[in-house]
Amino acid sequence: MTEATQGPHRVVIIGAGLAGLTAATTLVAASTERDPIDVLVVDKGRSVGGRLATRRIGDATLDHGAQFFTVRSEAFAMAVERWLAEGVVEEWCRGFGEVDGYPRYRVSGGMNRLAKWLAEGVPVVTRRRANAIIPGPDRWAVAYEAAAREPDEADSIIATPPVPQTLELLQAGATVLDGDTAQRLAAMSYHKVIAVLAELDRSPELPPPGALQRPDHPVFSFVSDNQAKGISEVPAVTFHLSHELSARLWDHDNEAVRAAIADEMATTLGPANIVEIQIQRWRYAGPIRPDGESSILAATRPGPLVLAGDGFGGSKVEGAFLSGLSAAERILAAATGHGSEH
Ligand SMILES: Cc1cc2nc3c(=O)[nH]c(=O)nc-3n(C[C@H](O)[C@H](O)[C@H](O)COP(=O)(O)OP(=O)(O)OC[C@H]3O[C@@H](n4cnc5c(N)ncnc54)[C@H](O)[C@@H]3O)c2cc1C
Numbered sequence: 001m002t003e004a005t006q007g008p009h010r011v012v013i014i015g016a017g018l019a020g021l022t023a024a025t026t027l028v029a030a031s032t033e034r035d036p037i038d039v040l041v042v043d044k045g046r047s048v049g050g051r052l053a054t055r056r057i058g059d060a061t062l063d064h065g066a067q068f069f070t071v072r073s074e075a076f077a078m079a080v081e082r083w084l085a086e087g088v089v090e091e092w093c094r095g096f097g098e099v100d101g102y103p104r105y106r107v108s109g110g111m112n113r114l115a116k117w118l119a120e121g122v123p124v125v126t127r128r129r130a131n132a133i134i135p136g137p138d139r140w141a142v143a144y145e146a147a148a149r150e151p152d153e154a155d156s157i158i159a160t161p162p163v164p165q166t167l168e169l170l171q172a173g174a175t176v177l178d179g180d181t182a183q184r185l186a187a188m189s190y191h192k193v194i195a196v197l198a199e200l201d202r203s204p205e206l207p208p209p210g211a212l213q214r215p216d217h218p219v220f221s222f223v224s225d226n227q228a229k230g231i232s233e234v235p236a237v238t239f240h241l242s243h244e245l246s247a248r249l250w251d252h253d254n255e256a257v258r259a260a261i262a263d264e265m266a267t268t269l270g271p272a273n274i275v276e277i278q279i280q281r282w283r284y285a286g287p288i289r290p291d292g293e294s295s296i297l298a299a300t301r302p303g304p305l306v307l308a309g310d311g312f313g314g315s316k317v318e319g320a321f322l323s324g325l326s327a328a329e330r331i332l333a334a335a336t337g338h339g340s341e342h
Pocket residue numbers: 014015016017018019020042043044045048049050051052064065066067068069070128129130131160161162165169193195240282284285286308309310311315316317318320
């Protein structure tokens with residue numbers, strides 16, 4: 001229990017993706033005069049969002065990480081209701097190719113806008129790369145890459161990068177994890193995905209709603225016309241290479257990637273021509289097998305250290321949201337004696 005006289009309970013959250021921002025907004029909302037919580041979110045990226053990523057190429061706007069999301073849990077449904085009411089998200093379709101009646105949601109203006117909208121109410125510093133999580137005698141310290149920058153001290157830490165990156169931060173700070181946590185986390189690995197972004201001179205010939213989802217296709221697992229989706233002013237297509245092909249081409253240069261997909265891309269696009277093309281590599285696109293818990297209390301000394309992100313619980317956008325929520329609840333339970341397990 002934090003006494004007001006000791007100052008607010010200070011939480012540093014590493015990562016301003018959906019998990020980190022959900023944890024942050026939950027903690028900010030739970031802060032009271034009696035149990036004040038001081039939250040700081042840091043991210044190494046130029047902007048917030050992580051894998052909720054949207055890029056501009058000329059007049060084109062393309063989602064190049066997550067493309068859409070679905071809703072299964074009650075907790076996520078409640079948040080999505082609010083986002084729908086605020087006009088941040090919209091229903092995109094009820095299936096790709098085959099209509100199954102199950103809503104798929106898009107974010108108005110591109111997936112990254114959801115992160116920007118969530119970040120409005122919380123202190124976030126971008127372009128700040130943590131390089132170590134260090135346990136001190138009384139508090140944690142998060143050290144940064146720029147040697148000139150002072151570490152941030154915290155009573156609690158929530159780390160939301162993909163697990164292998166979080167493990168590097170813990171190792172760099174000589175943090176010892178409780179129980180068998182280290183072993184459990186060392187076993188986690190992620191799919192790689194290569195994304196190809198193309199601005200076109202005319203609309204591609206894709207069936208409604210302008211996207212193909214093909215988990216078993218050998219070349220492209222997902223193809224999306226961002227103009228038909230309603231986020232780009234001009235024709236622009238995102239291609240996600242299959243997990244197998246992404247892994248096979250990972251160490252090849254961009255020219256080799258283009259050559260390997262050229263025929264399939266031409267067939268998919270029909271008569272449309274490419275104006276500009278960019279390639280983005282996601283080393284940690286999604287966990288191969290997420291941990292069963294929505295978040296992990298990895299250490300309790302000198303204060304709670306909670307690991308979260310889409311590697312925990314259900315994966316994907318909904319999993320990241322639920323993990324952020326669960327992490328915040330763990331901190332609240334430890335810091336105020338309130339909160340419930342999620
Ligand atoms: C190509 C692709 C397609 C996808 N498609 C879908 C989809 O259609 N539907 C769906 O539901 N999900 C999809 N996903 C998954 C979804 O995007 C993720 O599950 C979700 O966005 C993860 O959120 P997160 O907060 O856990 O992680 P992230 O968004 O990765 O956030 C982690 C953050 O930590 C930051 N960080 C890392 N290390 C440090 C450090 N040392 N210091 C400071 N900051 C650091 C990163 O910059 C990042 O912003 C897709 C993902 C990819 C890559």
